[in-house]
Amino acid sequence: MYIGIDLGGTNIAAGVVSKDGKIIKTDSRPTLSERPYQEIIKDMAELCLKLLEECDLKVSDLDGIGIGSPGTIDSTNGVVVYSNNLKWDNVPICDELKKYIDVPIRIENDANAAAYGEYIVNGDNVDSFVAITLGTGVGGGVIINKNIYRGFNGAGGELGHITLVHNGEHCTCGNDGCWEAYASVTALIRQTKKAIEENPDSLLAKEAEKEGKVSGRTSFNAAKEGDTIAEKVVDQYIKYVADGITSIINIFQPNILVIGGGISKEGDRLLVPIKEYVKKHSYCKAVAQTEIKIATLMNDAGIIGAAFASAQ
Amino acid sequence: MYIGIDLGGTNIAAGVVSKDGKIIKTDSRPTLSERPYQEIIKDMAELCLKLLEECDLKVSDLDGIGIGSPGTIDSTNGVVVYSNNLKWDNVPICDELKKYIDVPIRIENDANAAAYGEYIVNGDNVDSFVAITLGTGVGGGVIINKNIYRGFNGAGGELGHITLVHNGEHCTCGNDGCWEAYASVTALIRQTKKAIEENPDSLLAKEAEKEGKVSGRTSFNAAKEGDTIAEKVVDQYIKYVADGITSIINIFQPNILVIGGGISKEGDRLLVPIKEYVKKHSYCKAVAQTEIKIATLMNDAGIIGAAFASAQ
Numbered sequence: 001m002y003i004g005i006d007l008g009g010t011n012i013a014a015g016v017v018s019k020d021g022k023i024i025k026t027d028s029r030p031t032l033s034e035r036p037y038q039e040i041i042k043d044m045a046e047l048c049l050k051l052l053e054e055c056d057l058k059v060s061d062l063d064g065i066g067i068g069s070p071g072t073i074d075s076t077n078g079v080v081v082y083s084n085n086l087k088w089d090n091v092p093i094c095d096e097l098k099k100y101i102d103v104p105i106r107i108e109n110d111a112n113a114a115a116y117g118e119y120i121v122n123g124d125n126v127d128s129f130v131a132i133t134l135g136t137g138v139g140g141g142v143i144i145n146k147n148i149y150r151g152f153n154g155a156g157g158e159l160g161h162i163t164l165v166h167n168g169e170h171c172t173c174g175n176d177g178c179w180e181a182y183a184s185v186t187a188l189i190r191q192t193k194k195a196i197e198e199n200p201d202s203l204l205a206k207e208a209e210k211e212g213k214v215s216g217r218t219s220f221n222a223a224k225e226g227d228t229i230a231e232k233v234v235d236q237y238i239k240y241v242a243d244g245i246t247s248i249i250n251i252f253q254p255n256i257l258v259i260g261g262g263i264s265k266e267g268d269r270l271l272v273p274i275k276e277y278v279k280k281h282s283y284c285k286a287v288a289q290t291e292i293k294i295a296t297l298m299n300d301a302g303i304i305g306a307a308f309a310s311a312q
Numbered sequence: 313m314y315i316g317i318d319l320g321g322t323n324i325a326a327g328v329v330s331k332d333g334k335i336i337k338t339d340s341r342p343t344l345s346e347r348p349y350q351e352i353i354k355d356m357a358e359l360c361l362k363l364l365e366e367c368d369l370k371v372s373d374l375d376g377i378g379i380g381s382p383g384t385i386d387s388t389n390g391v392v393v394y395s396n397n398l399k400w401d402n403v404p405i406c407d408e409l410k411k412y413i414d415v416p417i418r419i420e421n422d423a424n425a426a427a428y429g430e431y432i433v434n435g436d437n438v439d440s441f442v443a444i445t446l447g448t449g450v451g452g453g454v455i456i457n458k459n460i461y462r463g464f465n466g467a468g469g470e471l472g473h474i475t476l477v478h479n480g481e482h483c484t485c486g487n488d489g490c491w492e493a494y495a496s497v498t499a500l501i502r503q504t505k506k507a508i509e510e511n512p513d514s515l516l517a518k519e520a521e522k523e524g525k526v527s528g529r530t531s532f533n534a535a536k537e538g539d540t541i542a543e544k545v546v547d548q549y550i551k552y553v554a555d556g557i558t559s560i561i562n563i564f565q566p567n568i569l570v571i572g573g574g575i576s577k578e579g580d581r582l583l584v585p586i587k588e589y590v591k592k593h594s595y596c597k598a599v600a601q602t603e604i605k606i607a608t609l610m611n612d613a614g615i616i617g618a619a620f621a622s623a624q
Binding site for chain 2: 142144173
């Protein structure tokens with residue numbers, strides 16, 4: 001039995017996970033990230049112990065704890081090297097948590113953990129697998145030879161920060177033109193707002209008014225109702241997403257690539273044109289092609305992936 | 313002792329390579345690629361046997377032959393699945409060559425072989441290593457866990473065909489905006505010609521006239537003489553190169569990345585601004601950084617890499 005912890009800037013989510021990848025029970029509490037890290041990690045420990053108790057388990061039943069954390073991670077030494085979200089700098093998270101629960105503890109970057117969770121559940125045990133997450137940013141994780149790929153310094157797999165437009169839109173990372181600056185939910189909202197400004201009488205503008213704000217769903221919803229302005233926004237957004245996916249496939253040619261994050265709930269409206277775009281634009285057409293599919297785990301991916309990463 | 317063969321659309325180059333990565337002797341002959349593949353492969357065999365004889369070696373002294381070939385390669389079955397350069401379609405190259413020389417024979421994509429050659433000689437035995445080649449196109453090869461990374465279908469590592477400009481310049485691969493369409497020698501020549509057209513009285517234009525044509529060196533040469541037009545071309549070209557390298561580092565975070573191909577002969581004029589660009593624009597600054605350097609083997613990389621790939 002494992003525990004997986006998905007440590008976020010807002011919430012700490014944790015779950016007891018069985019060896020066959022099933023979540024037995026989950027719970028969460030606010031991170032309150034302004035506190036000293038010792039307090040946050042103490043809360044993580046209490047959350048784990050509470051979960052164990054509620055599942056009638058003892059610490060000795062645990063094979064390990066895995067933590068998925070935002071930021072740059074040193075998995076070897078169990079340290080959060082740097083996290084912008086948590087405002088952490090060289091926090092020895094594994095040693096600190098071990099003070100409360102003495103089992104093997106491992107930490108992974110959260111995007112890597114989520115990718116690994118999708119791999120465990122949807123990866124068919126293939127050699128190479130890529131997961132991308134279309135959320136506030138664009139996250140990614142790469143599995144090679146059935147293991148998480150981290151690069152030599154633990155910072156690899158930042159798929160959202162490949163360039164899509166040289167000298168393009170400014171990205172939160174400081175660079176210009178990153179894929180994330182075009183394919184994230186944040187980018188889609190910006191693209192939708194621009195279309196509304198240019199077309200204030202459109203059905204798209206009315207949809208935004210009805211929703212009370214512009215979200216990642218606004219354009220997709222208005223497009224479903226046949227609004228041509230919204231359709232243009234959605235089509236162009238999907239091209240941005242698909243162009244980045246094409247680059248990733250040209251590099252990795254993974255057996256499987258899954259698309260997760262909030263936008264992935266749009267299902268075939270997203271998936272079908274992405275597949276068409278990749279088929280038309282990818283470099284190698286004479287060979288077997290990567291299977292592209294929608295992720296299924298959503299928020300549980302991080303917990304399951306962290307849990308299983310602890311067994312790596 | 314190995315033999316490495318670098319099979320190109322124009323020439324077949326082969327070399328006897330010792331187990332410590334030294335080239336003992338090389339030779340080449342024209343590919344004459346319009347011929348039936350059986351004739352080309354017979355020539356490859358004759359070239360190998362001639363090399364052995366000249367080195368006072370017998371077939372029984374050979375541990376293996378490795379072939380680097382352009383196109384999509386099925387290394388497992390020893391087949392060139394498709395090569396545009398050679399106009400080959402499912403050619404069983406290893407079986408055919410084995411008819412003449414019965415030793416273990418292995419085939420690799422030529423860019424992968426060249427990358428592996430650089431890795432063997434300049435890779436310091438690190439876990440992760442990327443080589444890019446700025447030539448007629450932009451080639452690349454990735455070494456992960458000390459092995460060539462091929463993807464599930466053998467077609468991985470097409471680093472030149474990541475997008476640099478969404479909907480940008482048309483690429484020979486059929487897609488638009490590939491890195492290759494901005495960072496290859498072909499692209500630099502196009503960029504130089506455009507600057508000459510716009511500035512017919514520049515020193516750059518005179519340099520091209522002196523050379524009798526526009527080459528990958530024209531702008532670099534005129535820039536060395538202080539021409540500001542040429543400096544602008546070179547600076548922008550290097551930004552295109554460096555932006556793609558930044559993407560690749562954000563993905564792989566390899567221990568080492570080497571830059572080869574004709575343009576790499578420009579040395580520090582290329583390398584220093586690339587390092588500065590990557591340092592400023594890459595995603596993770598809080599961790600150890602990839603070592604970026606100029607490749608040293610040039611044309612021998614393909615022969616050495618193919619030779620050592622035969623031992624993989």
